[in-house]
Amino acid sequence: MQSKVTIYDIAEKLKISTATVSRALNNSSKLKQSTLELIQRTADEMGYQRNIFAKALKSGKSNTIGIIVPRIDINFFSSAIRGIQEELNPNGYQVVICQTYDKGTLEVETINSLINSQVDGILMSISNTKIDNSDTFKTLVKKGFPFVFFDRKKDIEGISSVTTNDFEAGYIATEHLIKQGCKRVAHLTNNHALDIFKDRFLGYKKALEDYGLEFDSEIVIKTPYKIDEGKKHTRDLLALKNPPDGIFAVHDYLAFGAIQEIKAQGKNVPDDICVMGFSNEPFAKFLELSITTVNQSPLKMGKFAAQALLEQINNPNNIKVEKHVVLTPELLVRKSTLRQ
Amino acid sequence: MQSKVTIYDIAEKLKISTATVSRALNNSSKLKQSTLELIQRTADEMGYQRNIFAKALKSGKSNTIGIIVPRIDINFFSSAIRGIQEELNPNGYQVVICQTYDKGTLEVETINSLINSQVDGILMSISNTKIDNSDTFKTLVKKGFPFVFFDRKKDIEGISSVTTNDFEAGYIATEHLIKQGCKRVAHLTNNHALDIFKDRFLGYKKALEDYGLEFDSEIVIKTPYKIDEGKKHTRDLLALKNPPDGIFAVHDYLAFGAIQEIKAQGKNVPDDICVMGFSNEPFAKFLELSITTVNQSPLKMGKFAAQALLEQINNPNNIKVEKHVVLTPELLVRKSTLRQ
Numbered sequence: 001m002q003s004k005v006t007i008y009d010i011a012e013k014l015k016i017s018t019a020t021v022s023r024a025l026n027n028s029s030k031l032k033q034s035t036l037e038l039i040q041r042t043a044d045e046m047g048y049q050r051n052i053f054a055k056a057l058k059s060g061k062s063n064t065i066g067i068i069v070p071r072i073d074i075n076f077f078s079s080a081i082r083g084i085q086e087e088l089n090p091n092g093y094q095v096v097i098c099q100t101y102d103k104g105t106l107e108v109e110t111i112n113s114l115i116n117s118q119v120d121g122i123l124m125s126i127s128n129t130k131i132d133n134s135d136t137f138k139t140l141v142k143k144g145f146p147f148v149f150f151d152r153k154k155d156i157e158g159i160s161s162v163t164t165n166d167f168e169a170g171y172i173a174t175e176h177l178i179k180q181g182c183k184r185v186a187h188l189t190n191n192h193a194l195d196i197f198k199d200r201f202l203g204y205k206k207a208l209e210d211y212g213l214e215f216d217s218e219i220v221i222k223t224p225y226k227i228d229e230g231k232k233h234t235r236d237l238l239a240l241k242n243p244p245d246g247i248f249a250v251h252d253y254l255a256f257g258a259i260q261e262i263k264a265q266g267k268n269v270p271d272d273i274c275v276m277g278f279s280n281e282p283f284a285k286f287l288e289l290s291i292t293t294v295n296q297s298p299l300k301m302g303k304f305a306a307q308a309l310l311e312q313i314n315n316p317n318n319i320k321v322e323k324h325v326v327l328t329p330e331l332l333v334r335k336s337t338l339r340q
Numbered sequence: 341m342q343s344k345v346t347i348y349d350i351a352e353k354l355k356i357s358t359a360t361v362s363r364a365l366n367n368s369s370k371l372k373q374s375t376l377e378l379i380q381r382t383a384d385e386m387g388y389q390r391n392i393f394a395k396a397l398k399s400g401k402s403n404t405i406g407i408i409v410p411r412i413d414i415n416f417f418s419s420a421i422r423g424i425q426e427e428l429n430p431n432g433y434q435v436v437i438c439q440t441y442d443k444g445t446l447e448v449e450t451i452n453s454l455i456n457s458q459v460d461g462i463l464m465s466i467s468n469t470k471i472d473n474s475d476t477f478k479t480l481v482k483k484g485f486p487f488v489f490f491d492r493k494k495d496i497e498g499i500s501s502v503t504t505n506d507f508e509a510g511y512i513a514t515e516h517l518i519k520q521g522c523k524r525v526a527h528l529t530n531n532h533a534l535d536i537f538k539d540r541f542l543g544y545k546k547a548l549e550d551y552g553l554e555f556d557s558e559i560v561i562k563t564p565y566k567i568d569e570g571k572k573h574t575r576d577l578l579a580l581k582n583p584p585d586g587i588f589a590v591h592d593y594l595a596f597g598a599i600q601e602i603k604a605q606g607k608n609v610p611d612d613i614c615v616m617g618f619s620n621e622p623f624a625k626f627l628e629l630s631i632t633t634v635n636q637s638p639l640k641m642g643k644f645a646a647q648a649l650l651e652q653i654n655n656p657n658n659i660k661v662e663k664h665v666v667l668t669p670e671l672l673v674r675k676s677t678l679r680q
Contacts, residue, residue: 007452008479018483022456030370064453072421072437078413085439094453096436097412099425112346113404113434116362117457139348143358256626286596288628 005048014042026062064094065309066114068124070102070152075281076298077125080150083302084123091310093120104131111136121146121309126154128194146312150305151296152194160312160323162305164296166196169329170203173248173276173294176331178211180274180339182246186219186237188230188254200250200278219244223254230257238265245273246337252277252284255291259336274337290334297327345388354382366402404434405649406454408464410442410492415621416638417465420490423642424463431650433460444471451476461486461649466494468534486652490645491636492534500652500663502645504636506536509669510543513588513616513634516671518551520614520679522586526559526577528570528594540590540618559584563594570597578605585613586677592617592624595631599676614677630674637667 007025011018016039023031024039031039065088069077085095098114100106104127114122122140124147126133134154140147141158149161177185185208192198201220208215219237223229230249234257237244249255255277259269269275269289277284277293284291304325312321347365351358356379364371364379371379405428409417425435438454440446444467454462462480464487466473474494480487481498489501517525525548532538541560548555559577563569570589574597577584589595595617599609609615609629617624617633624631644665652661 006448006476006479007455008483018455026456062457064457066436071418072412073415073418075413078411078418081412081439085441094438094450096406096438096454096457098434098436099421101425108346110434114436115347115358116366117402117404117436117459119457136346139346143348283623283626286623286627 005043005046007048010039010043010046010048013046014039061120061313062118063092064096064117064119065306066119066122067095067097068107068110068114068122069097069099070125070127071099072097074279076151076279076296079298080125080302080305083299084306085302086299087303087306088310100127102127102129104129104133107131107133108136111140115145121148121313123148123150123305123309125150125152126194128152128191128197130191130193146309148305148309148312150301151298152196155195158320158322160308160321162301162308162325163327164196164301164329165326166199166329167203167206169278169294169296170200170248171207172203172329172331173200173278174204174207175211176292176333177246177248177274177276177337178207178213180246180270180337182244182274183213184216184219184242184244185213185246185248186221186244188221188223188233188247188249188258190222190225190250192222197250204248225249225251225253227253227257227260230254231261232257234258234261238262238267246276247273248276250278252279252281252291252293255293255336256284256287259289259291270335270337270339274339276337280332285334289336292334292337293332295330295332297330301327345383345386347388350379350383350386350388353386354379401460401653402458403432404436404457404459405646406459406462407435407437408447408450408454408462409437409439410465410467411439412437414619416491416619416636419638420465420642420645423639424646425642426639427643427646428650440467442467442469444469444473447471447473448476451480455485461488461653463488463490463645463649465490465492466534468492468531468537470531470533486649488645488649488652490641491638492536495535498660498662500648500661502641502648502665503667504536504641504669505666506539506669507543507546509618509634509636510540510588511547512543512669512671513540513618514544514547515551516632516673517586517588517614517616517677518547518553520586520610520677522584522614523553524556524559524582524584525553525586525588526561526584528561528563528573528587528589528598530562530565530590532562537590544588565589565591565593567593567597567600570594571601572597574598574601578602578607586616587613588616590618592619592621592631592633595633595676596624596627599629599631610675610677610679614679616677620672625674629676632674632677633672635670635672637670641667 007018007021011021024036098110137156153161187204190197221233247258255275258275277291280293280295284293347358347361351361364376438450477496493501527544530537561573587598595615598615617631620633620635624633
């Protein structure tokens, strides 16, 4: 059913190096025309399937796209990547994925390394870091290298992005808690160097204001999104003289830690304290006490980001394209906030 | 703190193409010595950080390793990848990840594409497919290309592998159910073209035999590992004249589906039916009715696989190295099987 012939077989048959075969199949101008034709003809005769090279022959492209994310073991990112692949694979592009584990210093290295290995474009969600790699991003724009941010972005002139409306997400999450009767809503957030977390915070603050609730910076806590951090900070919040009756966490892991701590103290979720998560990790739905969360439609985000990148790559006249797609967040109400 | 100078800046300054700069920094023999030295000197003067190139200059390598997995949104694979990166990054290697989504036809394409982009080696977990790509793997051996299988492998002479002892895993899982009092244990398995599933099945069969229980092929079901499949097949099992009192599923998702169906029918887990999962997905621990499972130590597996690959890459005399590391599975007993 599928090709058994590899570039190695062609190299073997012609007694030349695989590098030369690869160059020929990529139509390199470094080769003599006669060599190039011999290799391409031999590949055809041997039944070598050049689906991914077919376009490269015409365009001189590698037909590979790089994706850079902080980490792949967050469902949001693996789903966005799936969306990207579903869009790019049928268009003849392969995808390679790189993780930075939120290390800012790895971002520039990873970009250089991908460019070095000749990817045709990069889709990137930046790290949660205080290191500012804006200069690198600006250089990419200057050189017209196809590049799109998704979810986590920097505002750089000339770079397209696909994001969630995080301000609105923070607003509807907080509003929902208020409508469930919460009078004092705490916020477990993250480093505000990232727009996504700052915007969710601003949405939270605006909702409090619109509904006439007091804003208290003492119950806004910046923390990595890990289950244990959720537990620890909830312990601190419950120990306050004036503890919250609602918690809006910027990630489901934090919300899950919060719920465990509240239960451990013999209190009830949602009756005593409502807990709201974010980003719709699959486990949040499976729990006996399922977690209310915000869905950011990562599959759709990935597809839109890939489309924006393809538009840049297929831009015949190098017309400047800057496009900002902002997706609407969706509130998924479950047991952790739903008072009877 | 970190470099702001990219290959673009160097290209700009020297009014040459980025491809030429990249070639020079990789010490390509295609360039005139004077050009090469000019570019390398300029890069140094501009403070270009060549940490990833430092070794490439000496060795002519790209210092990038490709990882191929069926999918990244299974915790087992993302953890194994983490193990690989923890081993490779400190050794100066970058990592690019590719997914095949279990499509056999994508395997050869992905390997070719990675080799084309000049990776120094590949770590691979094969797809669950009936397509046999053995010829491609054999060609890699013949060419001495650094290549290691982890978890899902083909038995190919010359290719090292790091796996779990899946026979033992199937055995201890089944034995545990028998020791909990189960007399009739069903098995939800997957396509036996993959060794891992065949071996777990053989371990299951051997345990039944050793404990004098009857083997019945009617209650061994091959299915994709999805929650809904777990529900559906459990419904069929419970409808049998002689339904099982224990289910051993080859994945936690299947076990979770089974538990939901059993509960929906008003039966109790584990008192009526014990349910056993596999692979220690994080959600299995978080559930109110936590799922007993088998831990395959993916982090350790990734590290060992990376070490085996490095040994091949750093093999100065091209001595043939074939190494098979088999990790011991660990039973994690939780509520879904623990009868009081």
